Amino acid sequence: MSSEKIKILVVIAVLLALAYIIPHSTSFVVLLATRALVFAILAMSVDILLGFTGLASLGQAAYFGIGAYLAAIMTTRYHFGLNWDFWLLIFLGMLAGAALAAFFGLFAIRASNVYFLMITLALGQCVWGLAYRWSSLTGGDNGINVPVRPSFGLDLTNERTFFFLVYGFFIVSLLLLYILVRSPFGHSLAGIRERELRMRILGYNTWLHKYIAFVIAGAFGGLAGVLWAFTNGIVSPETVVLTTSVDALLMVVLGGAGTLVGGVVGAAIVFGVREYLSTLVPWWQYVLGGIYVLTILYLPSGLMGIPAHIRQWWIQKSKDKNPKKLASVTS
Amino acid sequence: MTTTLRRLSPLLAIAGIALGMTSPAGAEELRIGFISPMTGIFAQIGKDMVNGFQLYLDEHHGKLGGMDVKFIVEDSQGKGDTSVTKAKKLVLQDHVHMFIGGLLASTGYALAPVSNSEKTLYIAPVAAADDLTQRQLSKYPYFFRTGWSSSQPTHALGQWACDQGIKTVVTIAADYAFGYEQVGGFQKAFEDCGGKVVQKIWPPIGTKDFGPYIPSIKRNADAIFSLMVGPMSLQFPKQLRRSGYKKRILGGGTSYDEFVLPFMGDEVIGDVSSLMYSAALETPKNETFVKAYRKKYGKVPSYYSETNYTTAEIIDISIKKAGGKYPGADKFIDIMSGLKLDAVRGPVSFEDRNPIQNIYIKKVEKKKMFGYPKAELWNTVIKTYPNVSQYWTYGKEKFLKQPVYSKDFPRCKFCE
Numbered sequence: 048m049s050s051e052k053i054k055i056l057v058v059i060a061v062l063l064a065l066a067y068i069i070p071h072s073t074s075f076v077v078l079l080a081t082r083a084l085v086f087a088i089l090a091m092s093v094d095i096l097l098g099f100t101g102l103a104s105l106g107q108a109a110y111f112g113i114g115a116y117l118a119a120i121m122t123t124r125y126h127f128g129l130n131w132d133f134w135l136l137i138f139l140g141m142l143a144g145a146a147l148a149a150f151f152g153l154f155a156i157r158a159s160n161v162y163f164l165m166i167t168l169a170l171g172q173c174v175w176g177l178a179y180r181w182s183s184l185t186g187g188d189n190g191i192n193v194p195v196r197p198s199f200g201l202d203l204t205n206e207r208t209f210f211f212l213v214y215g216f217f218i219v220s221l222l223l224l225y226i227l228v229r230s231p232f233g234h235s236l237a238g239i240r241e242r243e244l245r246m247r248i249l250g251y252n253t254w255l256h257k258y259i260a261f262v263i264a265g266a267f268g269g270l271a272g273v274l275w276a277f278t279n280g281i282v283s284p285e286t287v288v289l290t291t292s293v294d295a296l297l298m299v300v301l302g303g304a305g306t307l308v309g310g311v312v313g314a315a316i317v318f319g320v321r322e323y324l325s326t327l328v329p330w331w332q333y334v335l336g337g338i339y340v341l342t343i344l345y346l347p348s349g350l351m352g353i354p355a356h357i358r359q360w361w362i363q364k365s366k367d368k369n370p371k372k373l374a375s376v377t378s
Numbered sequence: 379m380t381t382t383l384r385r386l387s388p389l390l391a392i393a394g395i396a397l398g399m400t401s402p403a404g405a406e407e408l409r410i411g412f413i414s415p416m417t418g419i420f421a422q423i424g425k426d427m428v429n430g431f432q433l434y435l436d437e438h439h440g441k442l443g444g445m446d447v448k449f450i451v452e453d454s455q456g457k458g459d460t461s462v463t464k465a466k467k468l469v470l471q472d473h474v475h476m477f478i479g480g481l482l483a484s485t486g487y488a489l490a491p492v493s494n495s496e497k498t499l500y501i502a503p504v505a506a507a508d509d510l511t512q513r514q515l516s517k518y519p520y521f522f523r524t525g526w527s528s529s530q531p532t533h534a535l536g537q538w539a540c541d542q543g544i545k546t547v548v549t550i551a552a553d554y555a556f557g558y559e560q561v562g563g564f565q566k567a568f569e570d571c572g573g574k575v576v577q578k579i580w581p582p583i584g585t586k587d588f589g590p591y592i593p594s595i596k597r598n599a600d601a602i603f604s605l606m607v608g609p610m611s612l613q614f615p616k617q618l619r620r621s622g623y624k625k626r627i628l629g630g631g632t633s634y635d636e637f638v639l640p641f642m643g644d645e646v647i648g649d650v651s652s653l654m655y656s657a658a659l660e661t662p663k664n665e666t667f668v669k670a671y672r673k674k675y676g677k678v679p680s681y682y683s684e685t686n687y688t689t690a691e692i693i694d695i696s697i698k699k700a701g702g703k704y705p706g707a708d709k710f711i712d713i714m715s716g717l718k719l720d721a722v723r724g725p726v727s728f729e730d731r732n733p734i735q736n737i738y739i740k741k742v743e744k745k746k747m748f749g750y751p752k753a754e755l756w757n758t759v760i761k762t763y764p765n766v767s768q769y770w771t772y773g774k775e776k777f778l779k780q781p782v783y784s785k786d787f788p789r790c791k792f793c794e
Binding site for chain 2: 073188
């Protein structure tokens with residue numbers, strides 16, 4: 048079996064285990080897992096840019112925010128999206144995220160590296176500013192409460208049912224994004240990440256490739272936003288603030304960029320420490336800080352890089368001990 | 379295989395603990411969740427809040443109304459989203475009877491829906507957003523306020539300013555809902571009495587350099603009304619006085635409350651603000667409270683501490699009235715609504731789940747109080763408006779016909 052296949056099997060096994068364990072734990076854990084999964088979708092969208100295209104975006108909260116505000120405004124003002132039209136709302140949220148990304152991409156994709164970072168940060172802050180100032184639409188600082196969840200045969204007020212809904216969206220997103228990065232398009236993105244100039248010389252329109260990746264990331268950001276509105280029950284400028292973008296970026300770095308599922312690991316750790324450990328001990332911030340620092344120092348490829356590290360260490364050790372047995376260990 | 383399992387067993391054990399942890403529900407225990415910022419920029423205010431409540435608990439040997447209290451403090455990290463998570467944790471995992479807290483108005487808005495969906499009492503000692511007990515009162519039946527509504531003290535200040543013969547005022551206030559509501563209350567009462575607000579300036583929340591704003595202030599106005607929060611409160615009066623401004627400065631409660639007052643310089647002496655509490659209130663009950671608080675925590679209590687102390691007292695009395703047990707959210711709210719108590723801040727009763735209470739017009743003075751040896755800055759009460767309703771003197775019906783105070787309401791009729 049190739050290592051790629053093993054990886055896929057492990058991921059499937061872990062996801063299945065999660066689907067079984069989470070609903071059987073306490074309601075609070077279910078709640079946190081739901082939140083982490085929504086952020087995992089956002090983190091995956093960041094990963095498309097950071098891990099596969101080599102673009103570090105600090106503005107992902109903008110698409111997250113537009114999805115969330117869209118859901119909040121549509122449901123509270125027009126009672127739209129509370130029935131079967133919820134699926135339409137999901138689509139609209141993705142569309143809004145994609146449209147905003149398509150607009151922002153015109154400015155952002157021209158730049159690269161730290162300039163790309165700065166431009167996406169600035170554009171993200173524009174959206175935050177709008178959310179904060181445009182009180183008549185967004186409720187300003189107080190935000191918009193989303194008191195109801197959609198109902199279409201399922202009782203989504205039940206946190207466990209809602210968890211499965213979000214879980215479903217997460218699986219589908221993971222699958223779609225996995226197909227995307229495995230496609231020829233995904234490979235050309237990786238090519239751009241590794242050496243853009245060479246790709247251009249080979250005749251690829253690298254601008255267009257990056258632009259499309261940016262728009263796709265925006266769409267999934269929008270999806271996560273719509274889900275967040277119903278998960279959290281309130282959408283406020285805090286949803287769109289820079290911290291959200293930074294969180295998503297850190298989750299990816301923590302889990303491992305370029306792995307997609309790394310975002311889930313990162314989201315689980317961030318939520319686990321910040322929301323769960325903080326209920327138990329007052330020094331949770333040191334734990335989170337420590338994890339960040341250690342990861343950056345010793346695991347540049349993120350936590351998903353741990354198995355590879357261990358394998359390498361194992362091979363090295365066996366090699367030192369008994370060079371002949373090497374073949375049997377690696378098989 | 380077995381070795382892998384053994385290797386993983388500590389991990390599994392941790393996961394088991396993490397996932398399986400629930401607190402068993404005791405029989406005679408009153409479980410109270412408390413949500414306040416313990417980390418982040420508002421951490422100090424959060425501590426003041428907890429300390430107030432804790433002081434009352436300690437004075438009553440950890441019991442309220444005869445019930446043993448399990449007091450669980452959760453860190454909101456100053457964020458609405460986290461507050462919601464923590465509130466849900468308190469309800470779902472700790473099975474609290476009620477949760478208390480929330481600092482910013484936005485947190486109040488974030489937490490109120492949680493009380494709905496979980497049918498659990500939410501008491502807000504600080505979060506002041508007007509509409510939670512006004513136009514959205516019926517929307518959140520499990521929401522109860524022991525603190526104040528934002529415009530409650532500034533209505534009185536507007537009236538007072540007008541009575542002092544102040545004719546024109548410039549307002550400068552933090553640019554968010556709490557600022558709009560405090561300015562709105564001031565402007566409404568002030569202009570209804572014949573005054574004129576001639577300019578409104580809105581610096582963003584967190585502004586520390588008022589350089590761009592101070593020169594634009596109309597100097598011919600009789601006074602300035604300022605509403606600052608946190609570090610803004612320290613900077614604004616200093617920078618304004620340094621620019622040579624000699625006229626009167628009025629302020630919302632948070633511009634001069636005891637949370638910032640000890641860190642202020644003498645330039646604030648003579649400034650006037652309004653709130654439902656002053657640490658310089660000369661009543662025996664307040665003197666005892668200030669002394670006890672200062673002895674324990676080394677600082678003069680701010681309204682953040684007082685309102686939480688009083689909240690504990692209100693719960694204490696209500697539980698007693700309910701016969702020493704928690705009677706459920708609806709019944710408990712009925713009991714609290716019917717209370718009349720003599721709190722540290724003065725007489726408190728309730729109307730539409732919001733206190734009717736004295737509003738004090740306070741002037742900053744440097745003096746010795748309560749036998750403390752050093753001359754310090756105190757908010758001396760110069761006028762008391764007794765039993766002020768959140769609807770001021772307008773009456774509920776008339777008041778609720780107007781929209782909630784915002785950047786555009788009341789309109790600035792006299793601004794050019």
